Amino acid sequence: MNIDLTLKKPLVLDVDGTFLRTDLLFETFWAGLGQNPWATLSASVRHIRNPARLKAELAALGQVRTDLMPVNEDVMTAIRTAQAEGREVVLASASNEALVQRLAQDHGLSARVLASTATRNLKGTAKAQALVEAFGEGGFDYAGNEAADMAIWSHARRAIVVGDEASARKMEAAGKPVIRVASGQAPAKILKALRPHQWVKNVLLFVPLLAAHDFGLTTILLTLLGMASFSLAASSIYVVNDLLDLEADRLHVKKRHRPFASGAVPIARGMAAGLASGLVAVLIALWLSPAFLGVVLLYMSLSLAYSLRLKRMRWIDIAVLAALYTLRVVAGALAGGVYVSGYLLVFIFPAFLTLGCVKRLTEVTLAETDARLPGRGYGKPDRSDLLNVAVLGVAAALINWLLYSFTEQAESLYPTQWLIWLCLVPITWWLVRMVRLGYQGRMDHDPIVFALRDKRGIGLMLIVLALMFQAAGLWEAWMGGVIG
Incomplete structure (x- = not known):
């Protein structure tokens, strides 16, 4: 039986945008920014003109899990087919060598990889030269995704083009066999x-x-x-x-x-x-x-x-969330040129502190284990503490609303004072309901977005507005204007 030896030619894959639906350089930059922000920014500025050194520095600073990175499923199918045919599947990338080696190991690919080091950026013609030295002219199939890969495709037996239609047409015009693969x-x-x-x-x-x-x-x-x-x-x-x-x-x-x-x-x-x-x-x-x-x-x-x-950071994160929401109210006053009472801000902050606790309550309630949530300072054991802080936030918000009703501004804006007190009923109902839903894990991960879609909650807020307008005499003024 004759064996077609061409089937044994290795399949060589670029990594960024080809095998992976992401880019290792940017992955390490953002991981480094989260883990070592100042060192990452410093390295980026110092080595911006030296890609090889930059990639090596960022790979050391930003610890990433290559096994979690998204792969192109169509490319993975081609890999499994090649492996079934007994072909070697090799990663050849301009990304840092250590990361590429780890990625190859994660997915059961050849231990032989070609990648950038701290002194050599393996891209374009440099990569083409390395592949020809390793496999010979036309001795490999190459999968890439950008114009820089044309220098490599010209030396490959076949060009596997991932998502770059312009390059695919150029290679076909040059007489190179082309296989198109969607970028995903x-x-x-x-x-x-x-x-x-x-x-x-x-x-x-x-x-x-x-x-x-x-x-x-x-x-x-x-x-x-x-x-x-x-x-x-x-x-x-x-x-x-x-x-x-x-x-x-x-x-x-x-x-x-x-x-x-x-x-x-x-x-x-x-x-x-x-x-x-x-x-x-x-x-x-x-x-x-x-x-x-x-x-x-x-x-x-x-x-x-x-x-x-x-x-x-535990508790600080919730306080910051409340502050960010409170800043929106301050911004509204500045944009519209209207006065905002200090009591209004003092009411809003603990109310949003409660909603921050609700956000974390939802997350820990839905957690499958007692371990701390990824990137957060809380786990399921913190559920009762979060509930206690949420209840304190409700109490503080209601007390500040009541205190506001006795201010000169409130008396001038809302002559019918008892209606402002009556507002406490739907406000309490709304806040307590939000806490209960969060504690039961029955809420979207963002309580504000949930609240603005929740029909029952919206109904309670409309009741509050209706009572406030009645207390201010606005309904009578508007209806009088319409009738008049």
Whole structure:
């Protein structure tokens, strides 16, 4: 029986964007930023013009789990087919050698890898030369995903092109046999990474407008602009947060499907989108007022600190979450040019402190083990403590609401004082219900988003608004205006 020896030619795979639906350089950068932020930034600046050294430094600083990284399933199918045929499957990458070796071991590929060292960046012509030296001219099939791989495809027996149609057509025009493979990425999902569904939380900017009964068109439009600025600022931080949490998200039953964790969206594209969102947010804020710009920058700085470090610190993380929500109310007052009472802020902070506890209660309740949650300072044993702090937050919020009702501002805005006291009933019901649902694990991981979709909760909040408008005499004024 004759054996076709060409089947024994090795299958050589690029890593970034080919075998993996991610990029090891960016993976190590963001892992390093979370684990050793100052050292990572310093190394990035010092070695920006020396890719080989940069990759080696970041690989040492950012400890990553290569076994969790998303692979291209179509490429994996080709790997298994090649292995079944008795062919060697070799990784050849411009990424750091230590990472590539670990990746090959994770997936049962050849122990022989070709990759960058601290002194040599194995990309383009350098990689082509190394492969020809190892396997001979036309002695291998090569899978790559970008124009830089054309220098290698020209020396390969066959070109396996992953997601780069332009390069595939050029190689075909040059007479090279081409196999096309889908990239497995969906760059359009970048919108999902910006989390537009979270923008609804920025309706909190309208709280000062409602409290001051200022419903002028100019005030509303300015507040809408402020809401747009805060939404884009939040999106830029969501991108940073997701990139810092890649490993934790991949260990999470639901979050592993997020655009960056799953590899659906390239990290570089996400970084560009996050930067653009942040810049537009700052420009809008600057147009509104210097004070509003200051609040936006404070929000972004505090959010960044939360993503980098504070969210891993017990109790401090919950206080920061409450502060971030309270800043939205302050921002609404500055955007619309309306006065916000100190008592309103003192009421809002403990209320959001409660919701921060609810967020963590939901997470620990749904946890499968008693171990601390990935990237968090809590585990299931902290459930009772979180409940106690949540209850204290409810009590503090209700007391501050009652105290506010006796202030001169409240007496001038709400002449029918007892209706303001009556508001305590639906407010208490709403807060206690949120705590109960979190304790039972029956809530979305973001209580604010849940609240804005929860029909019963929305009904309770509408009752509060109706009572406040009645206490202020607004219904009578509006109806009188309509009848008149």
